[in-house]
Amino acid sequence: MTPTQAPAQTLTQLDHQHLWHPFTPMRQWRQSPPLIIEQAQGEYLIDTDGRRYIDGVSSLWCNVHGHRVPQIDQAIRDQLDKVAHTTLLGLASPPSIQLAQQLAEITPGQLNKVFYTDAGATAVEVALKMAVGYWHHNGQPAKNTFIAFSGAYHGDTTGSMSIGYSEQFHHAFRSMVFPVQFVPAPNTCHPPPGFAPANTPLPTRPNTAAPNHPWPSEDPSLTHALKEHSLAELDRHLQQHAHHTAGIVIEPVMQGAAGMVCQPPGFVRGVADLARKHSVLLIADEVATGFGRTGKMFACEHELDDSFDGPDIMCLAKGITGGYLPLAATLATDDIEQAFCGQLSDRRTLYHGHTYTGNPLACAAALASLDLFKTNRLLDHINQSAAIIAERLNTLRDPDQFPHVVDIRQRGLMVGIELAKDRQNRQPFDPTQQIAAKICLSMRHKGLIIRPLGNVIILMPIPAMPHDTLTRMLDIVTESIRDWQDWPTT
Ligand SMILES: Cc1ncc(COP(=O)(O)O)c(C=O)c1O
Numbered sequence: 001m002t003p004t005q006a007p008a009q010t011l012t013q014l015d016h017q018h019l020w021h022p023f024t025p026m027r028q029w030r031q032s033p034p035l036i037i038e039q040a041q042g043e044y045l046i047d048t049d050g051r052r053y054i055d056g057v058s059s060l061w062c063n064v065h066g067h068r069v070p071q072i073d074q075a076i077r078d079q080l081d082k083v084a085h086t087t088l089l090g091l092a093s094p095p096s097i098q099l100a101q102q103l104a105e106i107t108p109g110q111l112n113k114v115f116y117t118d119a120g121a122t123a124v125e126v127a128l129k130m131a132v133g134y135w136h137h138n139g140q141p142a143k144n145t146f147i148a149f150s151g152a153y154h155g156d157t158t159g160s161m162s163i164g165y166s167e168q169f170h171h172a173f174r175s176m177v178f179p180v181q182f183v184p185a186p187n188t189c190h191p192p193p194g195f196a197p198a199n200t201p202l203p204t205r206p207n208t209a210a211p212n213h214p215w216p217s218e219d220p221s222l223t224h225a226l227k228e229h230s231l232a233e234l235d236r237h238l239q240q241h242a243h244h245t246a247g248i249v250i251e252p253v254m255q256g257a258a259g260m261v262c263q264p265p266g267f268v269r270g271v272a273d274l275a276r277k278h279s280v281l282l283i284a285d286e287v288a289t290g291f292g293r294t295g296k297m298f299a300c301e302h303e304l305d306d307s308f309d310g311p312d313i314m315c316l317a318k319g320i321t322g323g324y325l326p327l328a329a330t331l332a333t334d335d336i337e338q339a340f341c342g343q344l345s346d347r348r349t350l351y352h353g354h355t356y357t358g359n360p361l362a363c364a365a366a367l368a369s370l371d372l373f374k375t376n377r378l379l380d381h382i383n384q385s386a387a388i389i390a391e392r393l394n395t396l397r398d399p400d401q402f403p404h405v406v407d408i409r410q411r412g413l414m415v416g417i418e419l420a421k422d423r424q425n426r427q428p429f430d431p432t433q434q435i436a437a438k439i440c441l442s443m444r445h446k447g448l449i450i451r452p453l454g455n456v457i458i459l460m461p462i463p464a465m466p467h468d469t470l471t472r473m474l475d476i477v478t479e480s481i482r483d484w485q486d487w488p489t490t
Pocket residue numbers: 118119120121122124153154155156251256257285286287288289317318
């Protein structure tokens with residue numbers, strides 16, 4: 001009997017003996033048997049006992065068209081019949097060339113050059129090097145630091161950890177990270193200290209005069225004030241430090257791992273204007289937001305206008321292969337790439353790469369995925385799904401049934417439902433109480449898998465999820481929050 005044919009009990013033992021799971025407190029993990037997913041079909045994951053669960057986390061935000069999609073399966077098989085892997089160091093391959101051309105075509109602005117890696121973090125890592133190298137080779141080596149936004153998450157390699165530093169997650173590695181200037185993100189639920197509109201209470205009783213009282217993230221005056229505050233802080237910093245700043249890194253429109261912190265309309269454009277005004281590069285990390293998640297192919301597209309035609313560098317991963325295989329891409333303008341070209345003696349080459357860079361199987365999957373966007377008119381479907389989500393989650397406004405829901409933040413299919421002790425003060429639950437995690441875990445018994453982030457319940461439905469499954473998912477979520485009995489009292 002090989003381990004993959006072993007009964008779940010044996011697999012549990014082997015898992016506990018040998019596997020170190022990512023982002024997982026391992027001592028606690030080993031206290032109960034893991035849910036072992038053996039197969040999947042469409043939008044369902046299937047465990048070793050044959051139980052089916054809606055994949056409400058899109059297999060960590062990457063699945064796009066569902067699982068075992070015939071067209072993507074076939075594209076990978078076809079490529080497998082040719083070759084599984086060849087290198088891009090000194091050689092080229094048809095799928096990687098074709099995909100680069102298509103990515104250049106569908107991304108906004110002047111992004112014409114594609115550099116492949118294999119994870120969101122490495123896509124960001126390359127972006128940082130491109131930015132610093134760009135200024136270095138253009139005779140401005142002092143422009144070598146970065147600005148990021150509070151709460152940002154860009155991955156777990158050293159550079160990406162630096163620009164997404166979190167005391168909670170990274171304190172043991174503080175000595176490894178380089179200094180980064182963090183500008184406050186326009187976070188309506190947790191605004192910067194001393195920011196007055198933060199204390200605007202939500203109604204605690206059903207408010208017949210204003211049944212659709214806005215969540216903090218929908219409050220026009222609050223979001224506007226926070227946007228202006230954030231942009232003013234950015235401008236202030238750039239006025240003093242632009243001469244040693246290489247770039248601003250932003251998760252455009254929605255900061256995902258921060259707990260779905262959405263930005264007011266015009267924010268990305270405002271950041272782009274300041275980047276241009278102060279001559280620093282704008283790096284859009286679309287690892288989570290890319291490939292339709294926010295209702296457009298790329299989140300930056302929500303913000304395009306006459307003065308902003310796209311970022312200087314864009315990082316893509318997760319959904320790029322439809323969620324099938326590890327692949328990432330960092331796109332840059334011709335101007336940026338040109339800075340790395342010259343005589344060999346100029347020493348401009350970007351000496352960076354990974355063994356599996358541009359893996360042909362992954363690129364073939366990505367090409368098939370892009371085809372499906374068109375044939376299935378997926379963006380239309382996503383926008384219909386987003387409207388269904390918004391409509392269904394309206395029920396959570398009722399303070400009698402949902403006294404612990406204090407904000408709902410949604411952009412397309414990225415949704416955060418924030419829980420707190422009460423609506424009046426929005427005092428967060430102690431994170432060690434794991435309240436959102438416990439509620440999410442309870443949903444597994446009803447056939448749904450989702451993962452929280454701190455006190456925020458995260459919904460990340462598969463973009464191609466049929467509307468009846470989506471509705472079922474939303475019903476499970478709302479019922480589970482409404483019926484939860486075990487709210488912490490301290
Ligand atoms: C915005 C963003 N950037 C980068 C990453 C890192 O991607 P990966 O886990 O593929 O390294 C993530 C992962 O969630 C992300 O949300």
